[in-house]
Amino acid sequence: MESVKTLYERLLALPWPALGGSIGNFPLYESLIAGCAHRAANGYEVDPTTVPRPDDETLTAVARLRAKPLLSAAERAFLEYFELTEQIRSTLETDR
Amino acid sequence: MEFQVSSGFFERMGRVDAAHALDGLRSREALVVSPRGTVVEKSVIDSWAKGTFLNPVDSLEHHFAKHARGRTRRQYTLDALRFFSEHKDKAEWGRWNPSWSEAFRIKVGSRGGYFTPGGRILSYWDDYGISKDAV
Numbered sequence: 001m002e003s004v005k006t007l008y009e010r011l012l013a014l015p016w017p018a019l020g021g022s023i024g025n026f027p028l029y030e031s032l033i034a035g036c037a038h039r040a041a042n043g044y045e046v047d048p049t050t051v052p053r054p055d056d057e058t059l060t061a062v063a064r065l066r067a068k069p070l071l072s073a074a075e076r077a078f079l080e081y082f083e084l085t086e087q088i089r090s091t092l093e094t095d096r
Numbered sequence: 097m098e099f100q101v102s103s104g105f106f107e108r109m110g111r112v113d114a115a116h117a118l119d120g121l122r123s124r125e126a127l128v129v130s131p132r133g134t135v136v137e138k139s140v141i142d143s144w145a146k147g148t149f150l151n152p153v154d155s156l157e158h159h160f161a162k163h164a165r166g167r168t169r170r171q172y173t174l175d176a177l178r179f180f181s182e183h184k185d186k187a188e189w190g191r192w193n194p195s196w197s198e199a200f201r202i203k204v205g206s207r208g209g210y211f212t213p214g215g216r217i218l219s220y221w222d223d224y225g226i227s228k229d230a231v
């Protein structure tokens with residue numbers, strides 16, 4: 001399992017997806033999860049019970065995208081970015 | 097005049113990027129040295145909320161890395177504040193994430209942002225530097 005530090009570095013290296021701003025409140029969720037990951041990556045404690053979860057609008061949009069048989073490049077890029085934020089969330093919730 | 101520097105000051109100064117430092121000095125404003133050695137005007141830092149980051153500098157650095165696309169920290173921050181100011185009438189007040197307190201949300205076309213009640217930036221994105229053909 002990758003460390004939060006490695007995952008956060010991957011998140012930093014991944015370009016912001018073009019669809020990011022138009023899906024639910026994903027930009028706020030991304031900001032909140034990135035802040036927690038940044039803290040953990042720098043050795044600060046993050047209370048697993050305070051790790052943010054995606055909002056319902058984002059989850060609905062993600063479920064719709066995952067169900068699509070064919071994805072555009074922008075949709076694939078968004079899902080890749082979202083999966084990484086979810087990997088970070090899962091690690092923060094279980095790894096501490 | 098005597099003054100005290102904060103812990104880690106000299107370590108941070110050792111990492112100062114000279115080009116950014118000169119930009120900051122030219123602005124004749126109070127400057128802040130980020131943990132990564134970036135020199136930023138205090139007024140720029142003061143425009144940011146820390147969100148879940150340790151401090152507003154870290155928050156700025158993350159959003160700058162994601163959304164600035166060639167702008168300076170100052171330009172990116174001013175664009176966010178200008179956006180807030182110009183579209184305040186479209187701001188929606190609400191709880192946009194179950195783990196976070198209420199905030200202003202503004203979405204206008206491909207631009208958007210989340211702002212605290214005091215107008216500090218939680219996140220801001222736009223299409224600066226993106227070719228219209230690419231969208």
